Amino acid sequence: MGHRLIALGTAADGIDVVAAIDSGKNPKCGQDAGTLAGVGDIGVPLSAEWPEAVDAVIDFSVPEATDALIAECVARGFPLVFATTGLSPQQEAAIAEASQTIPIVKAASMSTAVNLTMKLTEIAATALKDHPTGADVEILERHHRFKEDSPSGTALAFGKIVSQAMGQSNEQHGRSGRPGARPHDEIGYHAIRTGDNPGEHTIVFGLLGETIELRVAATNRDCYAQGAFQAAAWLKGKAAGLYNMQDVLGLNSIGA
Numbered sequence: 001m002g003h004r005l006i007a008l009g010t011a012a013d014g015i016d017v018v019a020a021i022d023s024g025k026n027p028k029c030g031q032d033a034g035t036l037a038g039v040g041d042i043g044v045p046l047s048a049e050w051p052e053a054v055d056a057v058i059d060f061s062v063p064e065a066t067d068a069l070i071a072e073c074v075a076r077g078f079p080l081v082f083a084t085t086g087l088s089p090q091q092e093a094a095i096a097e098a099s100q101t102i103p104i105v106k107a108a109s110m111s112t113a114v115n116l117t118m119k120l121t122e123i124a125a126t127a128l129k130d131h132p133t134g135a136d137v138e139i140l141e142r143h144h145r146f147k148e149d150s151p152s153g154t155a156l157a158f159g160k161i162v163s164q165a166m167g168q169s170n171e172q173h174g175r176s177g178r179p180g181a182r183p184h185d186e187i188g189y190h191a192i193r194t195g196d197n198p199g200e201h202t203i204v205f206g207l208l209g210e211t212i213e214l215r216v217a218a219t220n221r222d223c224y225a226q227g228a229f230q231a232a233a234w235l236k237g238k239a240a241g242l243y244n245m246q247d248v249l250g251l252n253s254i255g256a
């Protein structure tokens with residue numbers, strides 16, 4: 001994602017890429033971030049050094065980087081767009097605490113299509129809550145072979161929307177052996193890892209006699225970078241608080 005943020009950010013009107021931060025352990029540190037991203041020299045080295053001033057920080061990295069990132073943003077008063085997934089509960093809490101000091105947009109997916117599908121999922125789950133045949137919900141996700149966390153943050157976010165609307169209290173991650181008939185009180189998660197898949201999610205509502213599937217798929221990763229830029233622009237002038245992409249995209253007023 002770092003490469004796409006640099007490449008698209010450099011090309012976009014209204015965005016100045018002023019820093020490209022990593023741990024400092026990468027042997028490419030010191031090289032130009034634009035050159036590394038394939039768009040030529042932009043005069044910004046890959047570095048562990050933080051700049052003095054920015055309008056917003058965009059983070060797509062690893063949970064190991066999160067604690068230091070939060071501390072730097074809070075200490076410097078930098079607004080934050082936070083996209084990394086696979087956090088611990090303690091890190092989730094630390095982000096909520098940091099949002100009392102700085103404005104943060106945090107979302108498991110920055111994609112417009114995914115966030116709109118979240119709204120559709122909320123509507124479907126609410127409508128099917130008391131369906132006479134019962135409605136079984138299973139969430140299928142596909143990502144590239146390099147993805148480290150599973151299920152995806154987005155799959156978990158879809159599951160949270162469903163359980164808040166329908167009340168399931170158990171997560172079932174895959175099935176094997178002889179688990180017996182499916183209990184109604186669970187949401188099933190199935191994570192596929194193949195090739196270079198940029199991200200695909202299907203929410204299955206299985207009734208007796210008919211099935212609804214909501215499917216959303218990226219065709220490349222640029223939708224996540226573009227969403228992050230939209231979030232960064234939206235943060236300008238915002239008060240401290242924890243926001244999400246539903247806020248950025250104005251989807252909160254569309255109710256189930």
Ligand SMILES: NC(=O)C1=CN([C@@H]2O[C@H](COP(=O)(O)OP(=O)(O)OC[C@H]3O[C@@H](n4cnc5c(N)ncnc54)[C@H](OP(=O)(O)O)[C@@H]3O)[C@@H](O)[C@H]2O)C=CC1
Nearest residue numbers: 001022023026060061062065083084085107108109110224
């Ligand atoms: N919310 C969303 O819309 C999306 C979220 N994601 C999430 O973003 C994250 C990154 O995904 P992706 O780009 O594919 O992963 P990569 O593994 O390709 O990139 C991880 C990046 O983190 C950097 N990094 C590693 N350790 C540190 C550290 N200690 N401090 C600072 N930077 C560090 C790496 O730098 P180096 O190479 O120098 O080690 C690298 O640039 C994942 O959690 C993924 O799930 C991904 C796409 C969309």
Ligand SMILES: O=C(O)C1=N[C@H](C(=O)O)C[C@H](O)C1
Nearest residue numbers: 085108109147152153154199
């Ligand atoms: O690692 C990825 O690639 C992605 N991660 C995010 C997630 O875990 O949901 C978002 C997107 O699906 C791509």
